[in-house]
Amino acid sequence: MKKLIIIIKIIIFITLFYLIFIAPEVGAEVQGKYFIMVATGYCPCELCCEKWADGLTYTGDKAGRGCIAIDPKAGILKMGQRLYIENYGYGIANDIGGAIKGWEVDLCFNTHQRALEWGRKLVKVYVIEGDK
Secondary structure, three states: HHHHHHHHHHHHHHHHHHHHHHOOOOOHHHOOOEEEEEEEOOOOOOHHHHHHOOOEEOOOEEOOOOOEEEOHHHHOOOOOEEEEEEEEEEEEEEEOOOOOOOOEEEEEOHHHHHHHHHEEEEEEEOOOOOOO
């Protein structure tokens, strides 16, 4: 019985430790409505961007972590919106991608390896309050 109590205490401690110190922080501003979208990763290299690999986004910003490519024609997200992407963090919709259509976003990483590691997954995409 004592072993069971010790095991339960350890599980509670590990869970609390994770929630306090390890779990990604999400501010109150991203609570609420979100879109479920397919997220892929890219970087500013020639393999990812082909002939458009000039290191800049569609809006002229320096491409890197925090830049998010969207499909502005789909009308789901708008250029310039500040977004929070589950398991990625905050970013700005400031790029477009030829392969990004509808319910998809392409998340920029600083290295090709990080983009490959991200792969392709379903994520929650929050539009930060105050944006259009």
